[in-house]
Amino acid sequence: MFCRCRPGNRAGKPSAGYRACRCGADNRRLVRYRNAGCGWEKAAVGKKGLRVMQVLKNGDRSVSGALEMLLNAEAVFFDLDGCVYFGERLADGALTLLEWLQGRGKMIRFVTNNSTDTGAQVAARLSHMGLKTPSEQVMTATELIGLHLLKLYDRTTLKVIGSRSLHTALERAGHRLVPLYSMERADAVVIGRDTAYDYSKLQAVLEEMDKGTPVLATNPDLFHPGSRGEKVPETGALYSAFEAITGRKVNYFGKPAPYMFELAMEHCGIKSPELCVMIGDNLQTDIAGGRSAGMKTIWLYGANRPSPDNQVPLSCRPDFAVPDLQSLSARIE
Amino acid sequence: MFCRCRPGNRAGKPSAGYRACRCGADNRRLVRYRNAGCGWEKAAVGKKGLRVMQVLKNGDRSVSGALEMLLNAEAVFFDLDGCVYFGERLADGALTLLEWLQGRGKMIRFVTNNSTDTGAQVAARLSHMGLKTPSEQVMTATELIGLHLLKLYDRTTLKVIGSRSLHTALERAGHRLVPLYSMERADAVVIGRDTAYDYSKLQAVLEEMDKGTPVLATNPDLFHPGSRGEKVPETGALYSAFEAITGRKVNYFGKPAPYMFELAMEHCGIKSPELCVMIGDNLQTDIAGGRSAGMKTIWLYGANRPSPDNQVPLSCRPDFAVPDLQSLSARIE
Known part of the structure; x- marks a missing residue:
């Protein structure tokens, strides 16, 4: 495992969001999890600018x-x-x-x-543009969030808002998915970009949050540019409603x-x-x-x-x- | 017309959000409009507390x-x-x-x-609980936003996200409604609580905001308590996504x-x-x-x-x- 200190940092001086510069992996995991979500955002905006x-x-x-x-x-x-x-x-x-x-x-x-497509789908699009790319070279939030959840919770039961690809990728990673509206308890809710997002899904996730179920978003992006330059709503825009209602920050996985x-x-x-x-x-x-x-x-x-x-x-x-x-x-x- | 100064305010000392305490109605309207939206929110949270x-x-x-x-x-x-x-x-x-x-x-x-029901619908509910109420005693955001828009723009062309009652009330106030997905230009977009809200409506309003169409929400509430005490998403929760994406505050009409x-x-x-x-x-x-x-x-x-x-x-x-x-x-x- 690597140390979180930036090269050039004085020994003992921790990087933003980390308690200490010691390389101990367990300590690092603990602090990282605590900082998931708002921590990174704070780190990104809270410093004096240059x-x-x-x-x-x-x-x-x-x-x-x-x-x-x-x-x-x-x-x-x-x-x-x-x-x-x-x-x-x-x-x-x-x-x-x-x-x-x-x-x-x-x-x-x-x-x-990208929280809608798998690596293979993105690689195919790249190849179509003339850049031949093996799918394993493409790391998408869609596919990797399942591995991240394995590290956090091991194999677990999830409710999901997102694309068909996100559902499939989470199942492939070994998680069990239960329908969003089911009475069955889930260990976590995963939110990705979902073009079938609607009021009833907003209500359903809100009820899960009220029960204390943790929510993890694939990525914090608010929009991405569409083919006509228009703003295409992204995962962050969907979960902003949960944050506004509950006053709690939603943790996210992506950059x-x-x-x-x-x-x-x-x-x-x-x-x-x-x-x-x-x-x-x-x-x-x-x-x-x-x-x-x-x-x-x-x-x-x-x-x-x-x-x-x-x-x-x-x-x-x-x-x-x-x-x-x-x-x-x-x-x- | 009345002066915006609170009784007991020293003469010349303006109330929060008002430039001066003079009673001139025109000046008052101008300043009020400028402050619609975030102005009231700021006034509600930005002061030193007691x-x-x-x-x-x-x-x-x-x-x-x-x-x-x-x-x-x-x-x-x-x-x-x-x-x-x-x-x-x-x-x-x-x-x-x-x-x-x-x-x-x-x-x-x-x-x-309330941005879903008309005064008559609310009055009927009150009467059912044992409080006989003429419908004209009930002032709902659903019905009154149409009158407010008349004052702002006179009769106008609107696109609407909201209940059937909100659509009807806006038409009754004299406005012309065009479908949300129509290419026709609207003078403003009105947003109320909409249980049929979905991703495509989010995208459509975003495109209107990109064109510069003003957006007015019936009310800023994020949720109201449901019959089981659960949080029922309200208008404010729906428009929080627009605010997050565009970085612009949505003006609202209600309390x-x-x-x-x-x-x-x-x-x-x-x-x-x-x-x-x-x-x-x-x-x-x-x-x-x-x-x-x-x-x-x-x-x-x-x-x-x-x-x-x-x-x-x-x-x-x-x-x-x-x-x-x-x-x-x-x-x-």
């Missing part, structure tokens, strides 16, 4: 620094939407960069908060919590997070999430170059900031 | 003070659930108190955030906003709010709402007598606090 200018530094130096960091890494994790692809189009330079990394023996994983990154590292057989680089366009999920797992991070700030007046919370501060994947792939030899 | 002990004073003196205040009033407004009735049972002493008030020529109105009280006063032909008393069990809606309209208020604190350590925000501070209607009716001659 001006974006300090992060962006000199653009050119950032690109070379980021490439050097990639060369020293064992595994590189990518966010998908807004990073590797936009809508149905592969990002410029994505293919070149991925081939270059694979050619140098780096392990690649795609880490996504910026570190769980999915840790499962991805286990999958790669890597124990030291500083040997991994997370690349993504979202400071609050990709960068804060990578940092929460102890990884190095590269932020793609895209076409909307942020104003130097903007503040970046410490917990979201990337190691390097570059415009996009093209700026990296254009400089590789 | 200890409950200061509010409760001596219980016996509160009862006699409250009765004297009722004798000096021209109109008495009641909240319903948790005040005049509990579930399907009329509150002890409610009938005696109401007959006593009517015998002394006081006008009675029931002011409820604690003053609009419903003002329509009730107009209905009674009363121009001075200090001639009205609002009686209710909810500090955040009934008492803050009555105060926001400039009325006197009596808080029924019920069986759960609050701890003296509790803080009551200034904006929710009632004139008198008594346990229930029975404590008032037991002392009338």
Whole structure:
């Protein structure tokens, strides 16, 4: 097991949300569970910010620094939407960069908060865009939350709000599902993005919360951009009603919590997070999430170059900031 | 038109949310509209609190003070659930108190955030419990939001999420309704409690908000207690998802906003709010709402007598606090 301290942290100084920097796995699990949900959010917004200018530094130096960091890494994790692809189009330079990394023996994983599709479904979409991807390279919240629940509770009885794929993935992980409206007691309720979400499901989960049943969401995202650029409601938007009514925060599994990154590292057989680089366009999920797992991070700030007046919370501060994947792939030899 | 200053306010000192204490109606309307929504909420929570002990004073003196205040009033407004009735049972002493008030020529109105039923439907329920009530005495958010929209925009084109009764009441007020999923442009979206609420409605309203269409909710309540004491999701819980996604507050019409009280006063032909008393069990809606309209208020604190350590925000501070209607009716001659 790895220590939660960031490389460069003074010995004994704990990372945000952790009681101590000792590497003891049991102690770490306990504290992590206590902090699931609001803890990560607090960590992401509660720190004194740094001006974006300090992060962006000199653009050119950032690109070379980021490439050097990639060369020293064992595994590189990518966010998908807004990073590797936009809508149905592969990002410029994505293919070149991925081939270059694979050619140098780096392990690649795609880490996504998608709570509707399985890894195979996402991999098929990537292949359709021209990026041939084995499904085991895609780590989705849909599939991994079942493994996370195994670690938390062992095999358990669940009620679920979410896609057909989420139901199937949870069953495949060994959990027993009971219908949402059944009188049978569940050990936990799992919420993912559910296009069949309605008032009666809201009422049913509320009754479970009243009984004290823990609720775990696949991811905290409020929306994702649709094919026409419209806002498509995500899991976080659905559970905001439960939070508003009960005044209690709903715990979540996906980015910026570190769980999915840790499962991805286990999958790669890597124990030291500083040997991994997370690349993504979202400071609050990709960068804060990578940092929460102890990884190095590269932020793609895209076409909307942020104003130097903007503040970046410490917990979201990337190691390097570059415009996009093209700026990296254009400089590789 | 009446001045927004509370009686006893120093001349020139504005009430919370108002720019000045001058009585000019136009200025007042402008400022009120700007403050609709979050303004009232801020007023209800943002002030330095007072200890409950200061509010409760001596219980016996509160009862006699409250009765004297009722004798000096021209109109008495009641909240319903948790005040005049509990579930399907009329509150002890409610009938005696109401007959006593009517015998002394006081006008009675029931002011409820109910966004599902019309006044006639609520009046029928009251009559079934033994309290014969003309439907025009019941002021529901369902029916009155149509009048409020007439004042804001004149007759207008609306898209609606809500009960059949809400649709009918809006049409009766003279507005034109277009289907939620229609491509036709609406001037505003109205949201009430809707047991047929679902993911596609969430998506449709989100698209309207993206186009800049204003959204007005009937009431801000997050839930109301069901017949088994369970939490029944209310309008506020439904629109919390829109607020979470867009980061924008949704304006609302019902208590604690003053609009419903003002329509009730107009209905009674009363121009001075200090001639009205609002009686209710909810500090955040009934008492803050009555105060926001400039009325006197009596808080029924019920069986759960609050701890003296509790803080009551200034904006929710009632004139008198008594346990229930029975404590008032037991002392009338």
